[in-house]
Amino acid sequence: MTPENRNAYWKANIRLVSVLLAIWFVVSYLFGIVLVEPLNQFRLGGYKLGFWFAQQGSIYTFVVLIFVYAWIMNKYDRDHDVHEE
Amino acid sequence: MDLRTMTYLVVGATFALYVGIAFWARASSTSEFYVAGKGIHPVANGMATAADWMSAASFISMAGLIAFMGYGGSVFLMGWTGGYVLLALLLAPYLRKFGKFTVPQFIGDRYYSRTARIVAVICLIVASVTYVIGQMKGVGVAFSRFLEVDYGTGLLIGMAVVFFYAVLGGMKGITYTQIAQYCVLIFAFTLPAIFISLNLTGNPVPQLGLGGTLAGSDTFLLDKLDQIVRDLGFDEYTTTARLSRLNMFVYTLSLMIGTAGLPHVIIRFFTVPRVHDARLSAGWALVFIAILYTTAPAVAAMARLNLMTTIEPAAGEYLAYEQRPDWFRNWEKTGLLVYEDKNNDGLIQYGADGATNEMVTIDRDIIVLANPEIARLPNWVIALVAAGGLAAALSTAAGLLLAISSAISHDLLKGVFRPDISEKDELRASRIAMTVAILFAGYLGFNPPDFAAGTVALAFGLAASSIFPALMLGIFYKRMNKEGATAGMLAGLGVTLFYVFQHKGLMFIESTRFLGDMPENWFFGIEPNAFGAVGALVNFSVALAVSRVTAPPPEHIQHLVEDIRVPGTARH
Numbered sequence: 051m052t053p054e055n056r057n058a059y060w061k062a063n064i065r066l067v068s069v070l071l072a073i074w075f076v077v078s079y080l081f082g083i084v085l086v087e088p089l090n091q092f093r094l095g096g097y098k099l100g101f102w103f104a105q106q107g108s109i110y111t112f113v114v115l116i117f118v119y120a121w122i123m124n125k126y127d128r129d130h131d132v133h134e135e
Numbered sequence: 136m137d138l139r140t141m142t143y144l145v146v147g148a149t150f151a152l153y154v155g156i157a158f159w160a161r162a163s164s165t166s167e168f169y170v171a172g173k174g175i176h177p178v179a180n181g182m183a184t185a186a187d188w189m190s191a192a193s194f195i196s197m198a199g200l201i202a203f204m205g206y207g208g209s210v211f212l213m214g215w216t217g218g219y220v221l222l223a224l225l226l227a228p229y230l231r232k233f234g235k236f237t238v239p240q241f242i243g244d245r246y247y248s249r250t251a252r253i254v255a256v257i258c259l260i261v262a263s264v265t266y267v268i269g270q271m272k273g274v275g276v277a278f279s280r281f282l283e284v285d286y287g288t289g290l291l292i293g294m295a296v297v298f299f300y301a302v303l304g305g306m307k308g309i310t311y312t313q314i315a316q317y318c319v320l321i322f323a324f325t326l327p328a329i330f331i332s333l334n335l336t337g338n339p340v341p342q343l344g345l346g347g348t349l350a351g352s353d354t355f356l357l358d359k360l361d362q363i364v365r366d367l368g369f370d371e372y373t374t375t376a377r378l379s380r381l382n383m384f385v386y387t388l389s390l391m392i393g394t395a396g397l398p399h400v401i402i403r404f405f406t407v408p409r410v411h412d413a414r415l416s417a418g419w420a421l422v423f424i425a426i427l428y429t430t431a432p433a434v435a436a437m438a439r440l441n442l443m444t445t446i447e448p449a450a451g452e453y454l455a456y457e458q459r460p461d462w463f464r465n466w467e468k469t470g471l472l473v474y475e476d477k478n479n480d481g482l483i484q485y486g487a488d489g490a491t492n493e494m495v496t497i498d499r500d501i502i503v504l505a506n507p508e509i510a511r512l513p514n515w516v517i518a519l520v521a522a523g524g525l526a527a528a529l530s531t532a533a534g535l536l537l538a539i540s541s542a543i544s545h546d547l548l549k550g551v552f553r554p555d556i557s558e559k560d561e562l563r564a565s566r567i568a569m570t571v572a573i574l575f576a577g578y579l580g581f582n583p584p585d586f587a588a589g590t591v592a593l594a595f596g597l598a599a600s601s602i603f604p605a606l607m608l609g610i611f612y613k614r615m616n617k618e619g620a621t622a623g624m625l626a627g628l629g630v631t632l633f634y635v636f637q638h639k640g641l642m643f644i645e646s647t648r649f650l651g652d653m654p655e656n657w658f659f660g661i662e663p664n665a666f667g668a669v670g671a672l673v674n675f676s677v678a679l680a681v682s683r684v685t686a687p688p689p690e691h692i693q694h695l696v697e698d699i700r701v702p703g704t705a706r707h
Contacts, residue, residue, distance in 0.1 A: 051701065060700055067224045074220045078213045083384050086206075090374065095346035096355030101373045104209035105201075105432040106342060109216045109425050116223045116418035123228075124411050132703040134409040 051132065059130040066122055070115050078108040138514045142281050145518040146525060149319050150296055153312045153529070157300030160308045165562050168305030169236040169541050170405040175310055177412040181419025183313035184403045186320065186526070187534035188215075188394075188420070189427060190266075191273025192591060194320055194527035199499030201435035205370065207377030208435065210665075214387045216421060216428050218394025221603075223417030226395060227404040229610045231413035232699045236405065238398040238538075238602065239546040245609040247692055248617040252550060254624050256542045258601040259398045264576070266397075266594040267535040271580030273528035280469060280504070281521035287581060293529060294577045301533045302569050306406060309533045316526035321426055323523025324503075328430045331437050331510040341433035360440045366450060367443070368487035372436065378662060386665035393595030393667050396603030399531075399538035410702035438502045441509050446485045446494065453482035462508035471498035536576065540568035592664035593635060600627035600670025608678055613696045615678065618685040623678025631670030635663045 081089060086100030094102050127133035136144075162168040175183070193215070201208030233241050239259060243252025271290060278289020300308040325341075332344035336356055348355050360372050377383050394400065403420075404413045445463075446454050456474060466472040473496035474483060485494040504524075507517045544565035549556050556564070601624045608615040608623070661669065687693075 056697065056701060063700075070224060071220070074217065078217050078387065079384060082209060082213055083380055083387065086376075086380075087374075095343075096348065096357045097346040098357070098373050101206055101209075101357075102346070104206060105212055106345075106429055108213050109429055112216050112220050113418065113421050113425050115220055116414070116421055119224055120411070120414035120418055123414055127411065127702055132701045134411065134703050 051130075055130055059126060059132060062126050062130075063123065066119065066126075070119055073111065074115055077103060077111040082108050136514065138517060139283065141514045142518040142521050145515065145522045146282065149315075149522045149526065150292075152315055153296055154299050156311045156315060157303050157308050160300075160304045160311045162303070162305040162307045162562070165236070165545075165558050165565065167307045168562055168565050169537075169545060170402070171305075171307040171310045173234075173406060173408055175406040175408075177407050177416035178419050179314055180310070180403060180407050180412075180416045181421075182317045182423050183310045183406075184400065184416070184420035185423035185427075186313040186317035186530035187403055188400055188424060188531070189320065189527055190531035190591075191270055191277070191524060191528035193427065193431075194324060195273065195277075195500050195503050195524050198431040198434040198438070199502035201432055202439040202502045203499055204377060205364075205372035205375050207375055207383065208432075210377060210383050210386045210390065212428055212432060214390025215394055216424060217387070218391040219417055219421040219424070221391060221395035222400070222404075223414060223421075225607050226401065226603075226610070227413045227417050228410045228702070229699045230401060230606070231404050231407065232410050232702060234405075236402075237541050237545050238401055238606070239542055240550065242605055242609065242620070243546070243550060245692065245695065246605075246615075246617040246620045247689065248621065249551060251605075251617055251621045251624070252546060254621055255602065255605065256546050258597055258624065258628060259542050260539055262397065262594040262597040262602070263399060263535045263539050264579070265597075266399075266591055267532055267539070267576045268579045269591045270528045270532035270535065271576050274525060274532070275580060277521060277524040277528060281518075281524075290577060290580050293525070293532075294573055294580075297529055297533050297536065298570070298573055301536055301573065302566050305565065305569075306402075306537055309537055310406060312533065313530045316530040317423060319519075319526040320523040320530075321423070323519040323526075324427055324434075325430055326516055327507040327510060327512055327520065328434050328437075330512055330516075331441070331506065332433060334510055335437055335440070341430050341437070345433040345436055356440065357436060360436055360443075363440070363443050363447075367447075367485065372439070382661055382665060385661050385668050389599050389665050389667035389669075389671075390595055392603050392671050393597075393599035396598035396601075396606070397594070398542075398598070398602065399534040401606075402538055402541070403534070434506060435502060438506050438509065442497070442502075443485070445509070446483050453484055456481055456483055459483070460509075462505050465508065466501055466505050470496070471501050471504075472496060532576065536569060536572045539572045540565055543568040543572075596631045596635060596664070596667035596670060597628060599667030600631040600674055604671050604674040604678060608675070610696070610699065612679075612682075613693050614682060614687055616682050616685055616688045619678040619680075619682025622681040623674040626677040627670040627674025630673045631666055634666045634669070 082104035086104060089100035090098040092099040166172050197211055230241055235241060239252045239255035242255040243249060274293035275286040275290040278284050279286045300312045328341040329339050332341040333339050335349060336344035336347045337350040338344040338347050345356060349359060357373055364372050404416060407413050407416050463472060475493055475495045477493050483493055484491060486492050507520055544561060548564055549561055604627060605620050605624050
């Protein structure tokens with residue numbers, strides 16, 4: 051593996067992790083805590099929206115984030131030919 | 136069949152299963168003992184991780200906490216799940232690539248320093264031992280409450296069962312038992328929740344029922360609950376924050392970072408075959424955890440509503456004490472529910488005002504423990520809840536004991552004192568270390584030290600402020616050296632301990648606290664349990680500052696870092 055290839059792989063990884071962590075931050079800290087009051091004006095069935103993010107929505111998002119990460123990284127591994135057999 | 140016989144049968148059957156697995160999954164090498172031979176399927180490891188992670192506190196106490204904290208309880212829901220995102224994206228794949236047995240081993244190798252490794256062992260042992268005390272207490276309490284054997288006997292039986300599968304099977308035995316324990320505990324938790332949701336809302340999915348309307352009306356369940364608690368003078372359920380929103384923010388962050396830094400969870404990801412499996416496995420672990428964590432808020436709100444409407448069926452119309460239901464009588468015997476007829480009218484008045492409130496004690500653990508009885512479920516479901524609580528406590532205790540014993544036999548004995556030890560001797564030493572750890576944890580379960588109550592929070596604080604930053608910097612910052620990492624760990628640990636002790640007393644002995652446990656003295660109103668995130672910040676800052684003014688790590692370490700960042704074996 052060339053140093054250039056290694057760098058490209060690592061940069062792609064960092065970019066992906068940054069995007070996913072930004073979403074992680076938004077659904078829990080922003081929607082669930084900081085912006086909970088304005089979001090509570092809206093409704094999702096019987097749930098106030100901010101409350102839903104704090105007790106349900108953030109957790110579902112976390113699960114999706116990890117699988118998206120695993121799936122895209124697996125693709126990067128193959129693209130850069132660093133996957134394990 | 137009566138409840139007691141039924142409970143003995145169900146709990147006995149699950150214990151027989153765990154012991155059977157122990158014989159089947161004996162460990163014959165150190166690799167099997169420490170990391171289950173690195174052959175665990177990612178889904179299986181996800182399930183084992185979920186059981187490893189969800190303790191007696193998650194199973195028994197969390198829904199009750201949320202029931203009485205409402206929205207404020209969200210810190211536990213987000214904090215104890217969001218940490219898995221950090222673990223999956225920032226630690227697990229790289230530590231798996233590193234491919235060794237323990238967390239201190241990574242710190243020792245990455246920072247080319249025996250001192251750093253020993254500091255990591257100390258952080259690990261303090262965090263894990265404080266955590267294991269809570270589990271041992273959980274085992275004793277579950278036995279005494281459900282099986283009516285005394286606390287000590289219950290603790291001894293629990294220790295004997297853990298001894299079987301942990302000492303014989305090491306990580307291999309623990310993994311397969313945890314899978315069985317997960318099935319028991321998730322079934323026991325969700326089944327009553329499905330019934331109670333069906334009862335109240337007509338929807339069998341608790342997560343949907345919580346957002347739905349009450350059966351036979353078009354009032355939303357949460358609106359009804361908000362209205363009832365408001366009428367009785369309590370804080371509104373869906374909007375009341377815990378102390379302040381800044382405190383909730385920092386508390387959630389501390390629990391997330393702490394979760395990602397707990398060694399007994401991290402080492403579970405050493406057991407899968409490949410880096411890609413480690414990433415996937417973290418996702419599966421969170422799926423299995425989320426099943427309980429998204430059900431818990433539904434259990435919390437529904438049980439609270441059931442409790443309130445049982446006591447006060449309609450506004451101003453109170454339940455007569457003589458007509459209280461059976462579950463009320465049963466739990467009065469345990470002292471977890473206490474009624475005091477302050478105005479001598481024979482009716483039960485429940486409200487937020489301490490002077491007129493007659494439900495003087497409602498232990499929050501009731502919410503899960505009495506839930507099946509309140510929902511009038513058959514005896515075998517109640518027996519299952521007992522087995523579920525025990526499964527949650529035992530699986531977490533076993534994971535913690537393995538983390539402790541591998542740190543002693545692999546990091547201290549082989550790593551520091553006797554590097555030339557043979558594999559056979561190390562395996563024997565690890566079994567002895569496990570035995571000693573079980574006896575020590577049992578001893579602490581019998582004689583819980585004064586500080587036991589605050590300890591689980593302390594474990595998270597320590598993991599967040601010492602272990603997580605050292606691991607993350609070791610992977611993402613090639614320039615981090617041994618001076619920076621060691622100084623950072625000690626600073627983070629020191630600041631967190633200092634803050635907790637100044638408000639809670641040295642080693643939680645109250646008379647030695649010097650600032651008092653008063654919110655006015657809290658730094659920006661942050662409660663001591665939430666301080667781990669600040670400790671982590673201090674750790675990061677000190678580590679970065681110190682590493683800038685000291686020599687960079689040697690070249691072979693920089694290569695090591697480059698190597699763990701890439702999954703495949705070096706093909707350069």
